Amino acid sequence: MTRQLAMVIDLNKCIGCQTCTLACKSQWTDRKGREFMYWNHVETRPGQGYPKGWEEAGGGWDGDVLKPGRLPRLREDYGIPASFNYEQALFHENAPALKSEQPMQWGPNWDEDQGAGEYPNGYFFYLPRLCNHCTNPACRAACPRQAIYKREEDGIVLVDQERCRGYRYCVAACPYKKIYFNPLAGKAEKCIFCYPRVEKGVPQACAFQCVGRARHVAFRDDREGAIWKLVEEWKVALPLKAGFGTQPNVFYVPPLSPPTFDAEGKPTQVPRIPDAYLEGLFGPAVHEVLARLNAEIARKQAGQTSPLLDMLIAFRHGNMFRLDRLGEKGNAA
């Protein structure tokens, strides 16, 4: 029986600062064919995401059959990192303006903060994304060489770089498009859930560096851990696009939003982010989750206690992570 390390990301606390993205990038993907890769990124929703249009790129499961998917294109869908004229622009008097040396048409954060809706009811929120270390990974099933495996001890999904031959069936099969092809190495690469850190009891770089204290990490069967409490007990964290059928192990506390304004400029009872939009991402349970969160906020505002909100507030950074790999099932120390 695989034990599963999992993550909950509270979207109400994500401010889109990309500290997670940079923590990941500087640690794992800063060069050698990985320039375009963001194992972790934060996209603005509604938006096209990264890679562009990933939701429509196919992959995932239709029952027990893999759905076909397409390969994202480096320039058009991921975006080629531009180089800038630093030499000319930064070190001389009357220097030309700093600008990119190539025309830029798309990049990983191209539609940041664009969102949707009309003034005064425009809206957007941030959605950090990384490999979901799925319980039923489509990438693993798609590989004819069994180069992708899931670790027994923590459920982390990894690509064996020795076995990978760069066929890219996994890239097409992942419905979240969280496997990348490194065209220099000729192999598929992906988020490794920072397993070398995890093995030392240190949380993932993206989670540990999160300035908003938005990310909780624990084993799913650890009843004292945040995942059990937020996903199973209080039921306020949901997987993204569960309909893809891969059973993700990254969960999201969906975003609350301020009310819309009516024609007179008065706030209504309707939240800015349309319920239907959130349902498209997090499924029909999102309505109950938002109601539960609002109720807990009301409790807290009325001076009552809310262990749920206290956990989400995360008063102590260290309490957000329970990585003890030696702990017994359901009773991690």
Add this chain to the structure above:
Amino acid sequence: MIRLAALLSLALCVGEAQAADPLEVLRGEGYASAAAVVKALPIDPKDSAWEKAAPISLLAYPQSTVKPGLAEDGAAPLKMELRVLAKGRELAVRLSWPDAAIESWRTDRTDSFADSAALQFALPGREGTLPYIGMGEPDRPVDLWLWRNGRETEKLSAHGFGTLERQPGKLPDGDALWENGTWQIVLTGTIPNKAGPLLALSAAIWNGGDAGRDGRKRHTAWHLITFPGARTNSKVLSGLVKEGTASGNPERGKNLAEEHGCSGCHRLPGGEPVETGPDLTLAGGQHWPGYLRRSVKRPSSFLVPVDRFAEEGNLTSGKSLMPSLDLSDQDVEDLVAYLRSMK
């Protein structure tokens, strides 16, 4: 005693020599060609030394046994030409095949594939048995040289699907030329493992423009390369002749296939697609007759490593889903003759 054994084997050779020359038989069946021996191996596809090698015409068939393959796209076989030159244990092979457009390995793209070609080598077993064409078998390994346009060549070995592994040592040299819609590539290197005077060779080609990689390829059947002046073990030779010929009656074989309901599990020429067993519509072009005979006689003697072809849908059962048929030797030969006609 030793002298007596030597005399005996000499007697056997003489005995066989009176029958048809086994190599001639295999050449006659289109399964064998001689390498030309040269003093220096060329790397340039335009080198005049290639004139010394007789052209070997082979058809490369779409891979249709495992998914993703090419057959489902209705791909047609492609005509290839091979020329083989030898210098001691060094071999140079020139492959030519039509390809309308050049596709190179691109480091600025994540969705493109390079035109590629590979040579697969195997040694016949002591009984003249050759490995399964797709990456060999657990106890019948194959060696491979891989060329991908714009990428370093690779030296690999395999003993079944999914076992392909890079090998240490000097990489094969490669040179390539694309001209008027035809690739001409040359691969040279040391003959893999302990090659005797006879080497089985097959070629595979991938069209980058058609997302070719892995099983999405065309491949030839085994072709035997002989080396002039080299002495071949007579037991191996007679085994190869036995494996490479099919004296049966293909018409009777076809009737037998109908009687036994083969089309219930296999796609046969003109038949409906069915995926329980491997597609056989091109079996005669893709496979060495010896493999077809082994599969007809003893379906579990080698399991094509695809779960759905195995009992319980699981390869670990070690048994083919195909039942053992109660066939006479003549039935087997007729079925093999029928299978061999499918190309």
